[in-house]
Amino acid sequence: MILYDFHLHSSFSTDSDAPLQEMIEEAQRQELSGVCVTEHLDRDFVPEPGLFEADPGKVLQEIRRLQRLYGERIEILFGMELGLQEHLGPYYENLAAAYPFDFLIASQHLVEGKDPYEKNAWTGRTVSSLLLSYYEEMYENLKKMTAWDTLAHLDYIIRYVPEGTPEGEKEEWDKINELLPEILRLLIMQGKCLEINTAGLRTSIKRTNPSRELISLYRDLGGRKLTIGSDAHDPAWVGYGFEKARKMLKELGFSAYSIFRGRKETELPL
Numbered sequence: 338m339i340l341y342d343f344h345l346h347s348s349f350s351t352d353s354d355a356p357l358q359e360m361i362e363e364a365q366r367q368e369l370s371g372v373c374v375t376e377h378l379d380r381d382f383v384p385e386p387g388l389f390e391a392d393p394g395k396v397l398q399e400i401r402r403l404q405r406l407y408g409e410r411i412e413i414l415f416g417m418e419l420g421l422q423e424h425l426g427p428y429y430e431n432l433a434a435a436y437p438f439d440f441l442i443a444s445q446h447l448v449e450g451k452d453p454y455e456k457n458a459w460t461g462r463t464v465s466s467l468l469l470s471y472y473e474e475m476y477e478n479l480k481k482m483t484a485w486d487t488l489a490h491l492d493y494i495i496r497y498v499p500e501g502t503p504e505g506e507k508e509e510w511d512k513i514n515e516l517l518p519e520i521l522r523l524l525i526m527q528g529k530c531l532e533i534n535t536a537g538l539r540t541s542i543k544r545t546n547p548s549r550e551l552i553s554l555y556r557d558l559g560g561r562k563l564t565i566g567s568d569a570h571d572p573a574w575v576g577y578g579f580e581k582a583r584k585m586l587k588e589l590g591f592s593a594y595s596i597f598r599g600r601k602e603t604e605l606p607l
Contacts, residue, residue, distance in 0.1 A: 338583070338607075339565050339576075339579040339580075339582070339583050339594065339607070340369055340370040340371070340605065341369065341370055341371045341372065341373070341412075341565070341596045341605070342364060342369060342371075342372045342373070342565070342566055342567050342569070342575055342576050342579075343372070343373040343375070343414075343416070343440060343487075343532075343564045343565060343566045343596060343597075344373070344375050344418070344442060344489065344532065344534060344564075344565075344566020344567060344568045344569075345360055345364075345372055345373075345374060345375060345566065345567060345568070345569040345570075345575060346374075346375065346376055346377065346418075346568075346569065346570045347359075347360050347374065347376065347570075349376040349391040349392070349395065349396050349399070350376045350377040350389065350391055350570070351377065351388050351389055352377070352389070352570055353570035353571065354571075355570065355571050355572055357374065357399055357400075357403065358403060358406075359572045360372070360374075360569065360572055360575060361403055361407065361411065361413060362572070363572035363573075363575045364411060364575050364576065365407070365410060365411045367575060367576045369411065369575075369576060370411070370412060371411055371412030371413065371414060371596070372411070372412075372413060372414065372575070373414040373415070373416040373439060373440050373566075373596070373597070374396065374400055374413065374414070374415060374416060375416040375417055375418045375440070375442050375566070376391035376396050376417060376418065377389040377390075377391055377417075377418050377420070378390055378391055378393070378417045378418065378419055378420065378432075379419075379420030379446055379447075380419075380420065380422070380425050380428055380429075381422060381424075381425065382420065382446075382447070383447060383450040383451070384447075384450070384451060384452050384455070389420065389446075391417070393417060393432070393435075393436050394436075396415070396417075397415055397436065397437075400413055400414075400415050414439040414440060414596075414597070414598065415436075415437065415438055415439050415440075416438060416439055416440035416441060416442065416597075417432075417438065417441055417442070418442040418444050418489065419432075419441060419442060419443055419444065419482075419484070419485060420444055420445075420446045420447065421443055421444060421445045421446075421447075421474075421475065421478035421479070421482060422447065422478065423474075423477060423478055423481060425482065426481045426482040426483070426484075429441075429482060429484040429485075430483070430484045432484070433484040433600075437599070438600060439597050439598050439599055439600065440486050440487075440564075440596075440597040440600065441484060441485045441486050441600070442485065442486070442487055442488075442489045442532065442566075443478075443479065443482065443485035443487070443488050443489065444488075444489040444490065444493070445471065445474065445475040445478065445493065445494075446493070447474075448467060448470050448471040448474060448494065449467075449470055449474075453467065453471070453493075453494045453497045454497050456499050459498070459499050459502055462502070463502065463503045463504060463505030463506070463509070464498055464502050464503065464504050464505050465504060465505025465506055465509035465510050465513065466505055466506075466509055467494070468494060468495075468509075468513055469509045469512055469513050469516075471494045472513060472516045472517065472520065473516065475491075475520060476516060476519060476520050476523065479520065479523055479524075479527075480523065483527075485529065486529065486530060486564070486597055486600060486602070487529060487530035487531065487532045487564040487595075488520075488524055488529060488530070488531055488532060489532045489534055489566070489568075490532060490534040490536070490537075490546035490547070490568070491517075491520070491531065491532075491546060491547040491551060492546050492547045492548060492551060493534075493546055495537075495542060495546070495548075496536075496537060496540055496541075496542055496546070517551065517554070518554060518558060521551070521554060521555045521558050521560060522558055524555075524560065524562075525555075525558060525559055525560050528562070529562065530562040530563060530564045530595055530602075531547070531552070531555055531560060531562065531563055531564075532563070532564045532565070532566055533545055533547075533552065533563055533564070533565045533566075533582055533586065533594075534546045534547075534566055534567075534568050535565070535566070535567050535568070535577055535578035535579060535581075535582050536567060536568035536569075536574070536577070538577065538578035538581060538582075539574065539577055539578065545578070545582055545585070549585060549589070552585075552586070552589060553589050556589055556590055556591065561591070561593075562595055562602070563586070563591060563593075563594045563595060564594060564595050564596070564597075565579065565582060565594050567579070583607050586607055587607055591607060592606060592607055593605060593606055593607060594607060
C-alpha cells in the first residue's frame with residue numbers, strides 16, 4: 338500500500354486555489370500516513386516571470402502550524418518543486434541550504450522558453466521536434482543541477498500535445514529514443530529517484546508519467562529508486578490512482594518506494 342503522497346500543491350502555488358489545510362484533511366481522510374507539500378518554485382519562468390514562485394518561508398510557516406494542529410495523526414513534510422533551467426543551478430543550491438527541506442523535486446516545465454501547456458508552444462512544430470528539444474534541455478539541466486531528490490513526470494510534455502499536431506520525422510524519434518535511456522542512466526548514476534506521477538491517470542492520456550514502458554526501461558537499466566506523487570492541486574486528487582500505480586509497479590518487479598525526511602531517503606514496501 339502507498340501511504341505517502343510526495344507531490345501536492347495548494348493555494349501557495351499559482352495554479353491551485355485549495356487551502357493547504359484542506360489538502361491535509363483530505364489526506365487524513367484517506368488514512369495516508371503522510372504527505373510532502375511541494376509548492377511550485379519556477380525561478381525566472383520565462384512566459385511570465387514570478388508566476389510560479391511560492392515563498393518557501395511562508396509555506397514553511399503554514400506547515401509548522403499544521404504540524405502543531407495535527408500532531409502525530411499525519412506526517413506533514415516540507416518540499417518544493419523546482420523548475421529546471423540551465424542557469425539556475427547555483428540559485429537552487431543556495432535555496433536548498435537556506436531552508437530545512439525534507440525533499441526537492443526537479444521538473445522540466447519549459448521548452449525553448451515556452452510552456453508546453455500553452456498551445457502556442459506547438460505552433461508550427463511537429464510532436465517529434467518539440468519533444469526532442471524538451472528532452473535535450475532536460476538532460477543538460479539535470480547534468481548541471483544537483484539540488485534535487487527526484488525527477489518528476491519525466492514525459493510531462495505528452496499531456497499537452499494538441500490534437501492534430503503532426504508526428505514529425507523518424508530521425509527525430511530515433512534521437513528521442515536514444516536520449517531517454519541516457520536521462521534514466523544519469524538518474525541512476527547520480528543516485529536520484531524517478532517519480533511516478535499519477536496525475537496523468539485523470540487526464541486524457543489515462544496513464545502515469547512516465548509511461549509504463551519508460552518505468553520498465555528504468556528498471557532494466559538498473560533503476561530501483563522511486564517516489565510516488567499525485568501532483569494534486571485540489572483535495573479531490575490527493576492520492577489519486579495510487580492503487581493502480583502500485584499494481585503496475587509490482588508487475589514490473591518493483592518492491593519498494595522512497596520517502597524523504599531532511600533530504601534523507603527511507604524505503605517503504607509497496
